[in-house]
Each structure stands twice: as structure tokens, then as C-alpha cells.
Amino acid sequence: GAVVSQHPSWVICKSGTSVKIECRSLDFQATTMFWYRQFPKQSLMLMATSNEGSKATYEQGVEKDKFLINHASLTLSTLTVTSAHPEDSSFYICSAGLVGGSTDTQYFGPGTRLTVL
Amino acid sequence: DAKTTQPPSMDCAEGRAANLPCNHSTISGNEYVYWYRQIHSQGPQYIIHGLKNNETNEMASLIITEDRKSSTLILPHATLRDTAVYYCIVRVAGGNKLVFGAGTILRVKS
Numbered sequence: 001g002a003v004v005s006q007h008p009s010w011v012i013c014k015s016g017t018s019v020k021i022e023c024r025s026l027d028f029q030a031t032t033m034f035w036y037r038q039f040p041k042q043s044l045m046l047m048a049t050s051n052e053g054s055k056a057t058y059e060q061g062v063e064k065d066k067f068l069i070n071h072a073s074l075t076l077s078t079l080t081v082t083s084a085h086p087e088d089s090s091f092y093i094c095s096a097g098l099v100g101g102s103t104d105t106q107y108f109g110p111g112t113r114l115t116v117l
Numbered sequence: 118d119a120k121t122t123q124p125p126s127m128d129c130a131e132g133r134a135a136n137l138p139c140n141h142s143t144i145s146g147n148e149y150v151y152w153y154r155q156i157h158s159q160g161p162q163y164i165i166h167g168l169k170n171n172e173t174n175e176m177a178s179l180i181i182t183e184d185r186k187s188s189t190l191i192l193p194h195a196t197l198r199d200t201a202v203y204y205c206i207v208r209v210a211g212g213n214k215l216v217f218g219a220g221t222i223l224r225v226k227s
Contacts, residue, residue, distance in 0.1 A: 002163075034214060043204075044161065044217040093160045095215075103149055103168075103210035108160035 003027055004096050006109035013084055014117055020080045021112045023094030029074035030096035034106065035067075038091040050077045084116045121205045126222040129199075135192040137221050139205030142186040148209050150181060152190045154201040155220070161204065164190065195225045 003026040013019050023033055031052045036044040048058045048069050056069035068080040077096075081088055091113055095106040122140040129135040141150065149168050153161040165172055165179045167188070172179045178191040192199055204220040 004160075006160075036217075043219055044155075046214050046216070049214060091158070095160075103166070105151075105163055105166065106215055107163055108153075111158070111160045113158075 002098050002105070002107045004094065004107050004109040006092075006094055006112050008112060009110060010113040010115075012115045012117065015085050016083055018080055018082045019084055019114060020078055021092055021094075021114075023077045023079070023096070023109055025075045025096040025098075025107075028096070028098050030098065031074060032097045033071060033077040034095045034097075035069060035077075035079050036093045036095070038093060038111075044093060047079075081114065084114070086116045089114055089116045121207055121218055123203070123205055123218065123221045125219065126224070128224050128226060129192075129195045131197060131225055131227045132194055135195040135199065135223055135225065137190040137192075137203050137205075137223065138187065139190070140187045141205070141207045144185050144207050145209070148207045150179065150185075150188050151206045151208065151215070152177070152179065153204045153206065153215075154199075154223075155204070156198075156201045161217075164203075195223075197225050197227060199223065200225045 005024045007022045033050040035047045038044045046059050047062045048056045050056045050069045050071040052071045058064045071077040091111050093111040095108045097104045097106050149166050151166040152164040155161045165177050167179045181188045202220040206215050
């Protein structure tokens with residue numbers, strides 16, 4: 001149980017194009033999903049918190065017009081990198097929160113490797 | 118959320134127990150201790166979490182000191198596949214974000 005998938009697992013695109021990454025909770029519903037970014041040899045950095053049916057909350061320094069997040073259902077959140085540039089090349093990882101007992105646990109997807117040429 | 122301190126790296130012999138320490142001296146009464154690990158080029162994997170009591174599951178055991186200022190993750194019989202970065206994270210329950218530190222690189226050697 002508690003499986004989160006991401007698609008695509010890797011993508012290469014040209015500078016200036018937009019790329020959409022999907023995050024799905026396969027066997028549970030998640031009212032809250034999170035998007036992280038990880039550069040080589042660094043830790044994960046939270047980009048935004050995505051709540052089903054409402055606007056995402058972005059972390060300081062993350063451009064909301066560049067990283068569009070949509071959480072249209074309880075099992076799907078999407079991250080669109082608009083007008084991608086080489087500096088956006090990174091490992092993008094989503095997580096979904098599963099509530100159980102007195103707390104909740106985040107389960108992570110396998111990540112999407114984005115390379116912008 | 119309280120900050121955690123972990124050693125940057127540790128080595129462990131295959132088949133032996135791996136004991137990974139974490140210091141969280143400023144933890145609040147309603148904050149949980151979570152452990153995740155990240156194998157190279159994969160998303161983090163949830164391992165275990167606890168509030169006050171020691172916890173055990175099929176992957177690991179979590180030992181939390183009585184004053185809750187530190188904890189230890191125990192992998193009872195480490196294998197080469199346990200080589201990963203292990204993150205100790207403290208956070209309040211209820212959908213709050215996870216803040217990842219640098220973690221501990223665990224190298225299991227044959």
C-alpha cells in the first residue's frame with residue numbers, strides 16, 4: 001500500500017518549452033501533495049504544497065508563475081515547468097500525505113529527472 | 118519544526134546492525150520523529166516514525182530517549198541494498214511539510 005507514481009520518469013526538452021509532470025497516489029486519496037526539487041549532491045528542497053481543490057502554497061523564492069501546480073483530484077497533482085531553461089534541470093519529486101491514526105505520513109514518488117538543453 | 122543533527126556518514130559491515138543516531142534537542146511535545154532514506158536517484162522511502170515510545174516495523178526499529186532529545190534508527194541486519202542517505206526529520210502531525218537536512222550517508226560494506 002501507499003504507492004505514489006510519477007510520470008514521466010525522465011524528460012529532455014529544449015529551452016523555452018514547457019514540461020508537465022504528473023504525480024498520482026495509486027492506492028489512497030491525498031488531500032495534500034508536495035513537490036520537491038533536488039539538485040546533484042544536495043538535499044530535497046520543498047517547492048510547494050498542493051491542496052486538492054485550492055491554490056498551491058509556494059515556498060519563498062519559488063516562482064508560482066513558472067512552476068504551475070494543479071491538484072484537480074484526490075489522486076492527481078501536476079507540476080508544469082513553463083518556459084524551461086537549463087537552470088531548471090533537476091530531479092523533481094512529489095509526495096502525497098496519507099492520514100493514519102494520530103498523524104500522517106508522506107509517501108514519495110520515484111522522481112522525474114528533467115534535463116533542459 | 119525542530120532541527121535535527123545527524124553524522125554526515127557511517128560505515129557498517131554487511132549482516133551487522135546499523136545504528137544511526139539523530140539529535141533533536143529542541144523537539145516539542147507534539148512533534149514526531151520521522152525517518153526516511155533515499156537510495157541514489159530514487160525518491161525517498163518512508164521507514165518509520167514515532168512520538169514517545171519505541172517503534173518497530175518490518176524495516177527497522179526506532180529508539181527514542183526518554184527526554185525525546187535524541188533517537189536511534191536501527192537496521193538489525195544491514196545488507197548492501199541498505200546503502201543510502203538516511204534522513205531524520207522532526208515535524209508536527211497534520212500535513213505539515215517535511216524539511217530535509219543533509220542526512221547520514223550509510224555505506225554497507227561486504
